[in-house]
Amino acid sequence: MVLDLKYDTARQYYICLPATEPGPLPDIFINVYRKRNRIECQTLDLVKLNQKITNAHSEVINMSDQTIQDLLRDVCTEVSGLFRVSEAISMLDMLGAFAQLATNNEYIRPELTETLAIKSGRHPIREQIHSSKFIPNDAYATPQTRFQIITGCNMSGKSTYIRSLALVTVMAQIGCFVPAQYASFPISHQLFARVATSDDLDANVSTFAAEMREMAFIFRNIQPRSMVIIDELGRGTSTTDGLAIAIALAEALISSKALVWFATHFHDLAQILAGRSGVINLHLAADIAPDASKMTMQYRIAEGPVPDRRYGLVLAKLADLPPAVLNKARSVSEAMARLARRRNSSSRAVAIAKKRRLLLSLREQLFLARDGTMDNAGLRALLIKLQDDFVLRMTAINREMELYPGDESEIEAHTEPVSNLSVHTPETQALGSTEYNKRMDNTLKSEPIVIESDLDSGSENFIDDDSVVLI
The missing domain is CATH 1.10.1420.10 (MutS, DNA mismatch repair protein; Chain A, domain 3)
Known part of the structure; x- marks a missing residue:
């Protein structure tokens, strides 16, 4: 068997x-x-x-x-000792990674000050991808330059620029060296980013609705010690509504005293807010050939608005659109530009706002020079340069004011509370927007926004617009 x-x-x-x-x-x-x-x-x-x-x-x-x-x-019974050992090993691993990163990529040790200043800063990720092509940029932000409007043509590097500032700020505050030749940072208590430009299909939310929801969250939590980067805002709705909302939100962000970088294609936004204290306009430079047959991106930050706003037409031409379409677009653009120039008239109130900003800027520069570590010779040279620049710019402003001797628009617009927003440290006073009223035929009015919050303002670390004493 x-x-x-x-x-x-x-x-x-x-x-x-x-x-x-x-x-x-x-x-x-x-x-x-x-x-x-x-x-x-x-x-x-x-x-x-x-x-x-x-x-x-x-x-x-x-x-x-x-x-x-x-x-x-x-x-x-020995868990406390094991925790200390694991923390020591993890800290050693992190420091070793930081050391290797700083050594291999020529990072420098940042300083912690009250001013954000970066010389030849780089994006820590993008430079690894385009090591031979990446162009470093400078950055400078103080309470008098706390709201920076970044304009420029498409694909010029606006998003990379503002994101690199956020990344190096985080790197500096966790104790890591940063990719730059020199860098100093203020301590930021919070970092807010509004950078996505896509619909949220899972939540049944459009691009514009997602933008508004994220901005509402920012306003509920923002503080004067916050850092905010915004990459496009209000582009998901009509042009009029989008610009109006962008202006209102920008006013609230200015009032919050936080450091803000606002990348946008709304060039009117920079003009409307030009008279507000703390606002500056920067752009990413690009070279356009005289015949508009070629556009070269410099990927370098520069002061002031974009010199040529018709970069969209140049990009459209490079995309081989039909000539008839391009000619029609060019004629419409030129007609709208002529209309804007007729509406754009200077005023005495704008000149007064420029003078006020010049005085505040000089005051801030003098305090920085006083608290710096320059020797006597260097300090003397700096003061002479500040004096010469101040005299030239003040003379130019006075000449501009002489052109409007009878202008009655020197009226300061008092702040008014705006509901449904929550931001810290309201500004108590700001100049009215007479220039914009003339330019837009009284269709829109730029008023400073005041909003309240339960959080601690912490405004002693910033220079108030109307203050004459550094707190």
């Missing part, structure tokens, strides 16, 4: 023999099952052995569990 020993999870070990064996099975076989051409059965001794195996397995599991429990009790 041919017997075969097999195993099954339900019956454990059993005996299998061919069903072709002649005659009945011996009485020693129990639990007999007949399946086609084979017979499965067990014996009493085999059942006992299976039970012993089960008992032994259960005993091993119980002993293993008891051993593990004893080990856990022993470890818990």
Whole structure:
């Protein structure tokens, strides 16, 4: 008789023999099952052995569990020491990674001051991808230049610029060297970013709705010590509504005293807010050929608005659109530009705002010079330069004011509370927007926004617009 020993999870070990064996099975076989051409059965001794195996397995599991429990009790008595060891190892690993990163990529040690100043700063990720092409940029932000409007043509590097500032700020505050020739940062309590430009299909939210939801969150939590980067705002709705909302949100961000970088294609936004204290306009430079046949991105930040606003037409031409379409777009653009120039008239109030900003800027420069570490010769040279620049710019402003002797628009617009917004440290006073009223034929009015919050303002670290004493 041919017997075969097999195993099954339900019956454990059993005996299998061919069903072709002649005659009945011996009485020693129990639990007999007949399946086609084979017979499965067990014996009493085999059942006992299976039970012993089960008992032994259960005993091993119980002993293993008891051993593990004893080990856990022993470890818990020394858990504080193990935590200290793990923290030391993780800290050593982080510092080693920082050291390797700083050594291999020529990073420098940043300083912690009250001014954000970066010389030849680089994007820590993009420079690894385009190491031979990446162009470094400078950045400078103080309470008098806390709201920076970044304009420029498409693909000129606006998003890369503002994101690099956020990344190096985070790197500096976690103790890492940063990619720059020199860098100093104020301590930022919060970092807010509004950079996505896509719909949220899962939440059934459009691009514009997502922008408004994110901005509402920012306004509920922003503080004077916050840092905010905004990459396009209000582009997901109509031009009029988008510009109006962008202006209102920008006014609220200015009032918050936070450091803000606002990248936008709304050039009117920079003109409307030009008279507000703390606002400056920068752009990413680009060279356009005289015949508009070629556009070269410099990827370098520069002061002032974009010199040529028709870069969209140049990009459209490079995309080989039909000539008739391009000619029509160019004629419409020129007509709108002429209309804007007729509406754009200077006023005495704008000149007064420029003079006020010049005085505040000089005051801030003098305080920085006083608290700096320059030697006497360097300090003397700096003061002479500041004096010469101040005299030239003030003379130009006075000449501009002489052109409007009878202008009655020197009216300061008092701040008014705006509901449904929550931002810290309201500005108590700002110049009215007479220039914009003339330019837009009284269709829009730029008023400073005042909003309240329960959070601590912390305004002692910033220079108030109307203050004459550094707090």
